[in-house]
Structures are given as structure tokens and as C-alpha cells.
Amino acid sequence: MKTYKYPSKNSWVEILRRPYFENTSLEKNVEVILKEVKERGDEAVRDFTERFDKVSINEFLVEAALINKAEKEIDQSLKEAIALAKKNIETFHKAQYIEVPKTTTSKGVSCWQKLVAIEKVGLYVPGGTAPLLSTVLMLAVPAIVAGCKEIILCSPPDKEGKIDPAILYTAKLCGIEKIYSIGGAQAIGAMAYGTASVPKVYKIFGPGNQYVTMAKQLVSKEGTAIDMPAGPSEVLAIADDTSDPVFVAADLLAQAEHGVDSQAVLVACTENILNQVMEELPRQLEKLPRKEIATEALKNSLAILVKDMEEAIAISNEYAPEHLIIGTDNAEQYLDQIINAGSVFVGHYATEPSGDYASGTNHTLPTNGFAKAFSGVSLDSFIKKITFQYISAEGIQNIGPAIEKMAAAEKLDAHKNAVTVRLRKLRVTGY
């Protein structure tokens, strides 16, 4: 970790700059994949699956029999863990279903918002060495709570053409039936444009490698909505002398094991805790199966010594971390100062994996400083808030003259006229 002691405020932006990973050919490569999928549909998806996933797949939709069979392959204790996580995620996302009550702005003019689920959504769940069943929960549960009518899920097939049973089981448990063995940019293209086998969706969610991320960005330019722009995962942990260095080190490593491009930032309020965490890190690192990845990630990581909690929060606001952990005794009294963060973990026992899996909050969060302007995935991500207005004859008489005046100032006479014809009729009919 690069260590900075009491850096001056005007150096923060430079110190906190995210590491940059060059990749110029990526956009062109992904453009080609998307273009092919758009033009040749399933045939192109089949070709790319052969090329990238090394498997030939005829029918992308996973058979119901296979999904049902998955249930028998999952350990009972894992099923119970998933059930607890699902319940908590449901509880917290259901609590977010709040409609703005009808509001009377002028007499006879009422305005309201209605929450309406996005009709068709696509969820992407990455493949790899382990099944990301938590990603299934974090996307499927809010989609179901929102009431999306068509929810499809794409995940890359392994070399036998299969998706891990844990993903199939969790998806089915959430109520998702259409699961497709398609991965990478071709999956994003299939969901954005639709093919003979994959229905077109209006919004695409989920993490992925750089191909997936770029494909989401490119289809969003063409009008398919996406959850948010994505970058490598990151954490900022604030610690003081009340913090447990073992906990803090464990939290930093939980972040670092994600990938070599992950970033873990320690903001220490005393030299004492800084040193303790630094001594603890190698001890825990040594025992990790993903030691090499974590070691590489720590090279891009930072340890910053600041003078107090206020400065710690200020530096965190400048960094705008995806995850912010405040594992101190008095964490709660600083929460009002937080203005930029994806998700905040308060107190010694609120470790970041709680939010990754089971506490109920969503783990799909803004990285790369996007927390300055973006929220994480929530119920909001799966709904639209349609505004409505009802205006009575009295209402248009109350606000009509103001509208006429403003429309005239904007030289939009037809706008003005749409009010004038109504006011005239009311005068004529002697309302």
C-alpha cells in the first residue's frame, strides 16, 4: 500500500485518483460483437459462444428439468443461508416501495407519481470459477418486488455448456424462469436487440468483465437503459484507536481479493491504528487462497493518515467510495457528514460482506467515484415514476392565465392557445 501521512488537502485529488488500466482495442472489439448479434441474432451468439466459451450450444434457454434438478445438488445449509439473505433483501427493498401522495398544488390541480415496474429487464450474472449466487439475489429480488413482468437472466456456460446449479437454484427460488446460457458481450447484445430465442429487454443489470461493461455502455448509447457505469470494486475503511485492527485488515483484504484492479483505502485517524493494521495485513494475507490477487490489488491501494474523524470523512467524500466502513465506537455521530458513498457500514460488526450477501442492502453500487452522482441499485432501478396530473375546470381557471403569460414569453403561441381554447369554452358555457 502507498502510505501518505497528513497529506495537504490540495493533494487529495491526485492521491485519490483511481489507477488507470489502458485498453484501447476493447471498444472496437465489442462493437463488432454487438453488430454481429444485432444483424445475425442467435447465429452470431452461437458463433461467439463457440469462440469465447469453447462450447457449442443449440438451445440457449436452460430446460426446466435442469433447473429443477439443481435444487437437489445444493447443500441444505447453503439453501438456508440463501433463504435468510433473500428474506432480508426482500424486506429492505419492499420498504423502498413508497409512492408520493396526491398533491394539490393549486385548487383544482392535483399531481402525483405512480411507481410502475419496467416491463422487461435483463439480468447478467458473470461466470468464472465460482457461482455468483449473491448477484442473482441482488438483481432478481428487487426486480420481483418491483413487479417487472418479464425478467430474463443470462450467464455464461461452462465448457460442458452448463450453468452452475447454485445460480439456477437461486434464480428459480426468486421466481425467474427464463435463464439463458449466454455470456459476455454477446449476452448484452442479445438482451438489448432481442434474437429469435432471447427477448429484447428495456434495461440491463449486472456486473461483468470489461467486455460486458463496455457492451452495456455501448448499448446504452443506443437507448437500452443500464443499471450504472461500472469500474473495479473498492472500499474505504476509516479507523481510529477504538477500531479492531484485525477487523480492519480483514475488511481491506475482503476487498483486495476481488481482483488485481480492486482498491482498498485505509484512512487512519492515528499513527497507532495505522501501524497495527499494517502489521496485521500480512498475517491474514498469508492464509488466503486468493493471496496473489490480493497482493497485487494492495499495490494499487492506499493508507492515509489524517488528523481526526472530520478529516477522514472529508477525504472519503472526495474519494466517493463504493463501500465506506466506519468501524469505530462513535461512527454514528459522523454519518451526517457523509455526502459521497455507495453504501456505508456503521460500527465494528458491520463488515462489508454483510452487505454483499445478507443484511438486506444491495451490493450493486457505484464505483470509480460515480457515487458523487449515482446511487446503487435499489427498488428505484427497476421502476419508473410516471407523473400524473388531473386538472378540473376550476383548476385550469386558476393556473391557465399564468400558463398563457409564460407561453407568450417563450413565444410558443400554440401552447398558449391550448389553454385559451379551454378558458374560452368555460366562459362561453358560463362555468
Added chain:
Amino acid sequence: MKTYKYPSKNSWVEILRRPYFENTSLEKNVEVILKEVKERGDEAVRDFTERFDKVSINEFLVEAALINKAEKEIDQSLKEAIALAKKNIETFHKAQYIEVPKTTTSKGVSCWQKLVAIEKVGLYVPGGTAPLLSTVLMLAVPAIVAGCKEIILCSPPDKEGKIDPAILYTAKLCGIEKIYSIGGAQAIGAMAYGTASVPKVYKIFGPGNQYVTMAKQLVSKEGTAIDMPAGPSEVLAIADDTSDPVFVAADLLAQAEHGVDSQAVLVACTENILNQVMEELPRQLEKLPRKEIATEALKNSLAILVKDMEEAIAISNEYAPEHLIIGTDNAEQYLDQIINAGSVFVGHYATEPSGDYASGTNHTLPTNGFAKAFSGVSLDSFIKKITFQYISAEGIQNIGPAIEKMAAAEKLDAHKNAVTVRLRKLRVTGY
């Protein structure tokens, strides 16, 4: 208008396709402008202002004296109209400030969301022949209600280097002090990257010509958030025999006068009302100052005869209009069937200009079918919902074992360990 009588459902997508306006050189031109502004800052902005706005400007920030003077140049009755509109917009956007209450998901685990304003936002208000003071209200009022700390506004200068007093007056009334005489793609670049005179913002709002729209799209790829993708304005009006053809024609024309690329869609439930509206249109069109624009827009517009209200709503859901007007007696009983629309106007007196100016709803809305996945601008657009979780010693004991199980299934041992070290300490200390 192109007229379709009882089109079959499988022809809807084709009929409802938005007109396409080719422009291949646009992206490259805008890229050049943005790159220059990024590299040369104010100097580049000055150059582009000379080239596009035909005026040489030294100081972009409008002087306070000039803003104060604007107040004297605005007609009292217009001031009163603006005040009424502002009050209604404030009322409706304040009603949207609803926080999710703290939720206990498992015992000892509490999760909540906090609404936090985006710290720095930039508002763009187009120039042209008339001052778009309503755009100022629709962006500035929610930004202030949200509590954004730094709100800046850019608007193009006229040939004397000035911004219309109505814009200055309205901005100041809303509480905005930093107004810059900069327009076009160079304004978007200045706000996205920051220059010596213009502060960098995290999110950019507002309508504009194709240069502005493209610039917003391009800076959003680099991480500056934008309100939404934009296209030409549009309305879909549903009418039946209870509708007033004069009102319906006026509403269609209010849309058509926006620009030659605007689209007005009439969905008529009877042949009778279809014919009446068609007869009324030329009568009103004749008298409009913006007759030529409206005439051109009507060429891209549609009149569709359907068999009943259910079919009318279904076709509207397929089109996903920015504005949906249901000017019929029984409008309210169909509202639950609406799933894709930006803003809905209910009843004979709810004309679309009400929402454009003064009813209280926002007029920045998703066009081009984006209403399938996007909401219009609302309070949400100016805030982030940061999630928080507090977990007690009891809480981690309740959910910790489930997290360990799931992290192990995902082969993320450092994630598991962050829980394990906490549970171990609790065992050791005999909690």
C-alpha cells in the same frame, strides 16, 4: 398526418417507429469541441463562442449587477405567473422528499437509505428566439429543494453577449447566482471538465440542440452523469366521442410547434372524433405564428383509429410517449393500464402546457420511447440514495453464519474471514 385505421397489433411497432434523422458527422464534430475544451479550458470556450455565437466574451460569469437589473425589465404580470409556477413546482417536488424508514431485517441488523443531494450540478438552458424561463424553473427548483450545494447555469449569449433578462430573473428568483454566458457543446464540456472560470459539476441537466445532446451523451461515457438521453419532443393524445375536438387539435398543435422533428400522435377511439379533430387542425394551424414548423412536424405525425379505450392505452404503451393526454370523460378509470409514459394528463382540462409551465410536475421527460425504462426529471434526479447499515454484535451473530456459507460457495475466503474474525472475537470475549 399519416392515418391508420384499425391497424393490426403486429403492425404497431412499425407504425409507431420514430422518424429517423440522419447525422453522421455530428459525433465527430462534438468530440473535437469537447477535446479542445478539456485541453484548453476557457480559451477554447472563448474560441467556440466566437465561432458559433458570433460574439467575443472575456468574462463568462454574468455580473451580479446585470442579474439584479434584469428584475426591472420583467413585466409584473409575468413575474406573478412565474411566482405561481414556482410555488407549484416547489410543492410537488418537496412532496417527493421521502426517506425510507430504518428497517430491521434481522435482529441487530438495521438498514436505511439517506437522501443526499448531488453536491455540484450544472443546468443548461438553451437560447434562441425566446427565453426558456420554464426550463430554468424545472431544473433550478428541484435542485434547490434537493439541497445541491453548487448549482451553476449555462445559457448561450446573444450577439451582444447577453442572456435574456427573463432567464436571469428566474434563475435568481430560484436562488441561482452563478450564471455563465456559454452555450452549445462547449458549455457541456466546460461543466463536465471544469475550466478556470466554470466549476466542474457531477451531473448535467437540460435540453438543447443536437450538439448539446450529443455532448451530454459523450461526457456521460466519461463519467459525468446526465439527466437522461434526449430526442425530439412528442405527445400522444387519446380521444373518444366525449372529447372536445378543439381541445385535442390545440394539444396536438402545441406539440407540433416545438420543432419540425416533433411528433404528435392522435389515437382516436371513434371515426367521428378522428374526423372532427382532422377538420379542426387546419383551422387552428392557420392562425399560428409557428405555422410552418407545425405543418412540417405534422407530416411526421400519426392519426390512428382504434376500436376502444383499452386498445388506445395498449398502443400508447407500445409507443411510450413523453406526454400522454387522455382528454375523455372516463379517463381516470384507465390509468392503471398505463405502463409506459413520461407524464400523463388526465381529463379535458389537463392540457400539456399545464405541465410544461405551472401545474407542478416536471417538464423534462423521456422521449423517443425511453419512457419504457426512464422516468422524467424529479427530485430523485438531484439526489443520491446512500444506503447505510448498522450491525450489532447480536446482528452479526444472526447473519454471520449465512454470510460465511455464501462467501465460501463463491470461493471468496477473505469475505468469509471478515465475518469469521468478528464471530471469533465474540466467542472469545464470551459475548
